[in-house]
Amino acid sequence: MCRRYIFATALALFAVQSLFIHRFGEPYPAIVMPRFEGSGVYRARGVEIETYEAAFVAANGGATTVTPRVLLQEFPVNNHAAIGYFALKPTPTQGESVKTVTWLGRVRAAVFPGFRKRPGSSEYDDRLASLREWLTRRAATLAPGRSISQVEIRWWRENVRVTGGTPQVIQREPIGTLFVELER
């Protein structure tokens, strides 16, 4: 092992890795520990949380509503937030083509075709089909015996404040719903 300037080398690598993460997001593998930035900052009026519930709507109008934890119980709990934000949230980009403008973006898309494959024109149909198939299976488990025609992923922005030692939702507003028609 080269012992000279090891400390300076480590600092230089830290700078390069930080720059990479800033530009492209966190890769894997990377020498990184949890950053706990972003959501979850408690201000004077509480903490703002985006959450959702999944409603399995029957053809006759009734609905079975479940929490994210129940909906995604096939997967480890630490994946639930990432799955929700990526795959179950209605976004303005849904259905739009991915625009690769820069040469770097084109290279990245060629080398890492799975990276940030936002729903694009052709991929979107495949992804929606796979989501529909999965939700159909979940409907059979979570609402057995009912004829589920549609699943609605209803998103809310909640303001949570801790009063008297208990977290309480003090404000809740809807921010969008993802509608998925199921196979019959």
Added chain:
Amino acid sequence: MDGSRLAHWETRMVDSYAMRPADLAVFRILYASYVLVSVVPVAAWLPRAPQAFFNPPIGPAALFTSPPRAEVLIGLNVLLAWFAAMLLVGWRTRLASIGSGLTLIVLDAWAYSLGHISHDILLVIAPLVLAFSTWGRAWSVDGAGESPNTRNDTAAGPMCLLAMLVAFAMLTAGWAKATHGWLDPRLKCTFGHLVYHYMFIGRETWGARWAFHLQSGVWWKSLDWATVALELSFFPAVLSRRAFCLMLAIAAIFHLGVLLLFNISFASNVIVYGAFVRYAQVVGIRTLSFDARGCRGKAAVFFTAALAVGLVGALGKHSVAAILRLPADDLIVWAGAITGVVFLAQRSFVPFYRNRLCSPGFPA
């Protein structure tokens, strides 16, 4: 500082991380046991995920556009179990170390292909770095018949590099927090994340319920600052093995706090901190080694048993620890915290030259 003094200082710093092969052998066995009992299988649940959930970060999984078939993951887990069993008995240790590290990277890349990274990178890099150490020289097939306490075979370089990587990883966490509001006196970041994890993720721990009664802004802000200070302090601390071990002890206690409040277990970190413990001095295991004649027979038995444990996990849906309802990760975090407390108590109440748990050099 002129060049020769800098070189001398660097040599002293690196050499202070020297470990006996016997110490590293204990760590090698702990590491391999943890992988076999608690880590395998990795990503066994992934084939159930629809393509819509596939959202890998840049890395090996992003080379593909959908999750792999179940057979691929089973094969990789069997390979990991095989390498970990080799590591346990110290058979072709360098190959087993590199194999374990690389297989873990590939499996973890798939495990994180739904967008969430669990930050157990230290568990991955430890065998890759220690492959070039002497952790296969004692209690092993490779080192059968050798003395485990050879003084001139100390693995200082890889250990120093591992310390540097641990400190580096901690620095990334501390730096991100420091530059994203954790130092802002108006924000309560730890408290906010506690509420977020409790309400959204569903981590309803008794520790969180208890902590919600602590409304003092000073307390929560102090916790934010203390967290950032701890994570940033690792990097300068790595210059002194004594200071680095002190940081490891505090971090081990910190991880217990995270477990109790958030129900997030950093057992993988705690296991890697164990690489810096001088086990031989603590539990009096200075002279044990495989007998050269009986070694292969014993090793074959241990290897077969270890592989069987790994295969139970690799071919099933749950780890052996989960099947036995053994909270292995939680126990490791608790053990780490207790070790940290004992170490700090020794530093506080026992004369420094008698400190045995993480002492520098090789006392007579």
